[in-house]
Amino acid sequence: MSDLLRAPAEIKYAEELDWLESVDDNPKPFSWRLSPKMVRLFVLGSERSDGLDREIAPKWFGDRSFVERSIVTLASDRGLLLIGDPGTGKSWLAELLAAAISRNSTQVVQGTAGTTEDHIKYSWNVSMVIAKGQSRESMIPSPIMTAMETGTIGRFEELTRSTSDVQDALISILSEKYISVPELDSDGGENIVFAKPGFSIIATANSRDRGVNDLSSALKRRFNFVRIPVVTNKKSEAEIVRFRTEELLRRHQIELDVPPTLLDVLLQSFADLRASAESAASDDEKLESALSTAEQIGVLEDAILHSNFFGARELTARTLASSLVGSLARRSPEDLAILNKYLHGVVEPRSKDKGGVWPEFLDGGRDAIATLS
Structure with a gap:
């Protein structure tokens, strides 16, 4: 193999x-x-x-x-x-x-x-x-x-x-x-x-x-x-993402921990973006991405590989946010505007209320959007 x-x-x-x-x-x-x-x-x-x-x-x-x-x-x-x-x-x-x-x-x-x-x-x-x-x-x-x-x-x-x-x-x-x-x-x-x-x-x-x-x-x-159907149950989705991530780490022989808090941030972010897409009045207000579990895995894989090759071999909220924006922003300026609205309308209040890794996630997302704009 x-x-x-x-x-x-x-x-x-x-x-x-x-x-x-x-x-x-x-x-x-x-x-x-x-x-x-x-x-x-x-x-x-x-x-x-x-x-x-x-x-x-x-x-x-x-x-x-x-x-x-x-x-x-x-x-x-x-x-x-x-x-x-x-x-x-x-x-x-x-x-x-x-x-x-x-x-x-x-x-x-x-x-x-x-x-x-x-x-x-x-x-x-x-x-x-x-x-x-x-x-x-x-x-x-x-x-x-x-x-x-x-x-x-x-x-x-x-x-x-x-x-x-x-x-x-x-x-x-x-x-x-x-x-x-x-x-x-x-x-x-x-x-x-x-x-x-x-x-x-x-x-x-x-x-x-x-x-x-x-x-x-x-x-x-x-x-x-x-x-x-699209998996929307957080427990099932977490199992899928964890299973695929472990396979990735074994295949690349990478020794890197995925903190549960960052996995929760990823799952919550996709749940928020799906809810926003469901309430959108037109396709222009929706991300082009299907926001599937497979795309979550892709975001996490990108963040893990970037952390391993170009970071301190430690997954951070900033790297995760950068990977999320880079993976989901397929249309410019439409997708960038949607992600920017999400960061300011949802992530910013949450980072003030909950703290933890959310402020770092917010900063990473903002920097990524500024780079792509």
């Missing part, structure tokens, strides 16, 4: 998955490596009532019903669509589910305006086609086709970013569970690639992309929708 910048979940948690598989005596659907119960345990972590000989740490923090419905969907013949705001953990949940079920989360198609039908079905090795003609050997299967042939999970990220003709290519795959290859001879059935039991698709969609490339009603019917 030290040779990988970012190890996929099946490699990162290989030892844990091996152990869960060795003690799993529950029935498994199709070619699943773990039973539905063990998949849930892997994602959400174990409890004392599960009766395991070791503790399984949670990797995704959210409502249990979301995970259970996702698992049940994948055990059926329907695709799974995880939909929600940016930074709500949709892709991470999809990766964990694919890793637990198939031990392969890397069969991914990334949806963009440039994604074509070839990315979903297949393309050709041109040099082999010239030399030997079109055959199964000269065909380059897409990640989705590979998942079909192996009976595993394929993933489609940002489905609504793809054009309608690309989305429509999924309809026949999810309905008939095969891909036709008209370029090949029909003798011997080489012109059809059938899906094996266990194949399914996990797609993600950004709810803020509504209207970009809306899904057709035909495609919607072939997916079960699981909506992932």
Whole structure:
């Protein structure tokens, strides 16, 4: 793992998955490596009532019903669509589910305006086609086709970013569970690639992309929708941020403490900014940022790395404020004005009333805004 910048979940948690598989005596659907119960345990972590000989740490923090419905969907013949705001953990949940079920989360198609039908079905090795003609050997299967042939999970990220003709290519795959290859001879059935039991698709969609490339009603019917909300519970959010921060410190081999008071400041700041966005009369009065948990983690990561490389190897409120402003101020002058209003209208009175690290946080925010203005 030290040779990988970012190890996929099946490699990162290989030892844990091996152990869960060795003690799993529950029935498994199709070619699943773990039973539905063990998949849930892997994602959400174990409890004392599960009766395991070791503790399984949670990797995704959210409502249990979301995970259970996702698992049940994948055990059926329907695709799974995880939909929600940016930074709500949709892709991470999809990766964990694919890793637990198939031990392969890397069969991914990334949806963009440039994604074509070839990315979903297949393309050709041109040099082999010239030399030997079109055959199964000269065909380059897409990640989705590979998942079909192996009976595993394929993933489609940002489905609504793809054009309608690309989305429509999924309809026949999810309905008939095969891909036709008209370029090949029909003798011997080489012109059809059938899906094996266990194949399914996990797609993600950004709810803020509504209207970009809306899904057709035909495609919607072939997916079960699981909506992932923004985490607003402070306790859950603190757990997520702490979990990701510990991973960051281990990966970079950084020995640096994150004081609980500064974590509280970060959580409170995001809660204040979300409340301000909800009460805003227009989009110009809202930060462009989605203010998701993922963005909180990004702010804290930036502050930790800055403190480690350019500071006194100690996280301070000033550095945290500078990272918050630098990460969230994407439009100038609109976002800078919103953050400045927040500092003067909320943080300044709070620093006078509560003291603590808030005055330093206020000064750091003001300096950062002055630098960017």
